[in-house]
Amino acid sequence: MKISFTINGSAQSVEVDENTPLLWVVRDVLDLKGTKFGCGKAACGACTLHVEGEQIRSCSYPIKMVEGKNVTTIEGLSSGDSLHAVQQAWKEEIVPQCGYCQPGFMMATAAMLDKIPNPTDEDIDKNIQNICRCGTYYRMRKAIHRAAAIKSSSE
Amino acid sequence: MTENNKKKKGFSRRKFLVRTAIGTGVLLGTGYLTRHMWRRTIFTEVDKGESPYLGDASTPGIWFEITKDNEVILYSPKVEMGQGTHTGLAQIAADELEIDIEKIIVKHAESASTNVDPFATGGSTSIMGLFQPLRELSATMREMLKNKAAEKLGVAVTTLAVTNGVISGGGKSMTFGEVVEGVTDWVVPDVPPLKAMKDYKYIGKPVARVDLHDKVIGAPIFGMDASLPGMLYGSVCRSEKIGAKYIGADTTAAENMPGVVKIVKEKDFVGVVAKSYQEAENAKNAIKAEWKVDRNWTSADIEEMIEVGKGKPVVIQKEGNAKSILKEEGIITAEYKSPLGAHAQLELNGALVNVEGDKATVYISTQVVKITQDEVADRLGISSENVNIKPMYLGGGFGRRLHTPNAIQAAVLSKAVGQPVKCFFNRKEEFQNDTFRPPTHHVMKAKLTDDGKIEAIEHNVSSGDVMFGSALIPVDLSGFLGADVGAWRGGMFQYKAIPNHRAVSWRVKLPFATSWWRSLGLLANTFAIESFMDELSIAAKKDPVQFRLDHIQDDLAGNRLKNVIKACAEKAGWKDGVEGNRAMGFAASTDASTPVAQVVEVSVEGNQIKVHKVTCAMDPGIAVNPDQVRAQIEGCIIMGISASMFEKMYVEDGSLEPTIYGPYQMAQMRHAPKEIEVVLLQGVDKPGAVGEPPIGPIGAAIANAVFRITGKRLREMPLELN
CATH class of the missing domain: 3.30.365.10 (Aldehyde oxidase/xanthine dehydrogenase, molybdopterin binding domain)
Structure with a gap:
C-alpha cells in the first residue's frame, strides 16, 4: 500500500504493507538509523519519535496511521547545524554512555518540553518512561532542566 | 625497545606501527604447595584484578594514521560500550603525541588491521591495561615524527619541539600531516621518557566524550x-x-x-x-x-540447586581458625539470596x-x-x-x-x-538466550568477642557458573580451580584484621547459560557480606562505619579502603538512625583493588522503598577522566538499584521469563536518586578498575537503611517490603 507523509520536513511516499511498524519504514526504507529498535512492544521507548509533535513508540505504530501526517525523528530535531535545546543540554551535561537509548529519551523530552516548558521533577518522572540500561537517568534529569532553561532563554 | 626494533620497517604511507611490551602473567611456583594453598594463591592474585594489555606485540598492527588535515586516527583494539574508554584512550594519546584532543579521531580497529585484542573488552581493564602501553606507543610515535621531520627540514632533531601536531625548530616547521607525506619506511626508536603526570594536559581532566556529538545526533554507529x-x-x-x-x-x-x-x-x-x-x-x-x-524446568528446580551445601565446596580465602571457632556456642548466622538477572542491554x-x-x-x-x-x-x-x-x-x-x-x-x-x-534477536529471544547473572545463596556466620569485635567470620556462597563454560575461557578450568573466579568475585572478606576469616565457594552448573554480568559476583556477594556486617555492628552495639574501620588491616589495600570509608561518611554527614522519614545505610566493597564506599538516604512510603541520595567515595588510582569516572559511578549506582530492587528472571513451564521490559522490571527515571555525590581519592599512582567496582555496595546499603526505618531485615534481592 502507498502511504504518504512528511518526515523531517520532506514529503515522502512509501510502498509497504500498511501494518508495517513506522520504526522499520524509518530505519530500513528511509535509512534514518537514529530511531532505535529496543523491544518491539512499546515497552522501552528506544524507538520514540514524534507524530504531529506527540511522542510515539514507533515499533508498535502501523505506518498506515501516519498517512498525511508530520513525522519527526532525531535526525530532524536539530535544524541544520544548530542543535535542538535538548541535544545541546545533553551535550553540556555529557549524558550518553553507550548512547543507544538516548535518541528515544531526547525525543520524549523534546515532546514534553513543548507541552510543559518548565517541568518539575514530578513532571519528568511521569512523562519520561523510557529505559536506559547504563543508568544515565541522573544526568538526564539535569539535562532536561537545562534544556528547559536553554529553550526558555532563546524564546 | 631492543636494538632489533631499530631496523627499518616497511611501513605503508601515513601508517605507523609501534611495538609494545606484553605484560606477562603471574608465574607461581606451585610445586611445594598443597592444592588448596596454590588455589588460594591464584584466587588472591586474581582478586587484585591486575590486567595487563594482552595485545600481541609481535604481530604487525596499526595504531595510528595521520590524515592530510593533520588529524590522528587512533585505531582502538578496545571497543566502546559506554564506559568512555575511547575518550580515555584519546586523552592518553593526545598528551604524549602533543596534539590537541580535538584532532584525535578514535575508531575501532578492524580485525583485518590485526590490531586486535586477543582477549576481550571487559573486566574494567581497558584504561588500566593500556595506560602504560599507549603512552609509550604515542611517545614513540611522536619521536618517529620528530626524527623524520629533522630529516626533511635538515635540522638537528634536538632543536625540534612539538606543539599541537606541529613540529618546529630552527625557524622552520611542519605539521604531522606534512611529515608523513611520501614517507614509506620508518625507524622505530627506543621508547622515550614519558612526561611527568603534572605535565599532562588531558590525563586527569574532565574532557568531554569523543563520541558525544554522534550520540546526540543519532548517528548510525551501532x-x-x-x-x-x-x-x-x-x-x-x-x-x-x-x-x-x-x-x-x-x-x-x-x-x-x-x-x-x-x-x-x-x-x-x-x-x-x-x-x-x-x-x-x-x-x-x-x-x-x-x-x-529433556526436562521441563521450573523455578523450584533452580532454587533447589542453588543452596550452600550442595555441589563441591572450595575454600577461596582462609586465615586463622574460623571453621572450628564457628562450631562453638553464641554464633550469629544469617542467609541471603540473589535472583537470576538479565543483562537487558538495549541493543539486541x-x-x-x-x-x-x-x-x-x-x-x-x-x-x-x-x-x-x-x-x-x-x-x-x-x-x-x-x-x-x-x-x-x-x-x-x-x-x-x-x-x-x-x-x-x-x-x-x-x-x-x-x-x-x-x-x-528479537527481544523475547534476547531475554531467553541471555547469559545470565547467576542466582546465589549465601550463608554467613560470625562470632563476636565480649567487647564487640569479630573474632571469626565465614561466608559460604552457592552460585551458578560465571567463568566456567564461557567462550572467553576456552580451556575447562573447573577441575583445576574448583571455584569459579567470577562467581566468588567480591566474596572474599576485605576485613583482614578479623583474626579468623574464611570464604567458601560452592559451584552449581545450571541448565542454561550463566556468565559475565557487570562486576560478576560482586553485587550479590557484597549484598550478603555487607548486610551481615551491618547486622553484626548492631549486635555489637557499634556504629556500622566505625565497626568496619575496626576490622580493616593496616596495609596499602586496607588504608585505601579506610580512606574511602572515612571520606564517604564525612561527605554524606553519616548519622546512624532515622531522621524525619529517612535513614542512611552504609556499605563498602573492594573490587579489582578499587575500594568503594556508599551511603544511601532512603525513605519508605507504604511498601515503596525510595532512594533519595547516594554518596559514593571511590579510589580508582589515577582517574584519567574524572567526569567519566563519575559517570560510571552514577551508572553503576542506578544499574545496581535496578538489579537489587526490581529485577528478577524466573523459570516457568520450561521457559525463562519474563521476556519483555516492564514484566522484567527495571529502574526508570522515577527510581533514580535525585542526588549523587562523588568523592574520588587517589591512593596509587596508576589507573585502576572503574566500570564495575561502584556497583558493589548499593544493594546492601539500601537494605541496611530499610532496616533502620522498618526494623525489617531484607535478606533477599530484589529488595521488597510486603
Missing part, C-alpha cells in the same frame, strides 16, 4: 545500524524451552510468504532470509521447528555479515573481536584472516557480548543467499 547495498534480513528459529535441541523443521508454510528469499536448513538450526525485517520475522513464525526437550545481539567467496565481513557489536572472527571462520570453513570483523559501537555491553555467536548464523545465511544478511 551494530544494528550497519547496512550494505543489497542487504537482506535474516531470522532464526529459537525454542522457548531451556535445553532444547533442534531436530528439524517443517518450513512449508513459510516458503511462499511475502518477501521470503530463502529458507535455510542447517544441521543445528533453521532460518529464513527475507527482504525486510518484518517479512523475515513473519516467515520465521510460520516455520514449525521441532525440538527435543546480532550481526550484519557479507560472505563473498572465501571471504567474510562482519559488522557487529561485540566485546570479543577475536573469538567472533575465529568462530565465523570455523563455521564457514575459511581461514580467520579471511574474516574481517568491523566492530561497531555497543548499545550496552555489561558482559553480554563476551560471546556473540549470532554472527555465525548471520554468516551462514549470507553464504546461502550470496548477499549481505543482517540477523538479530
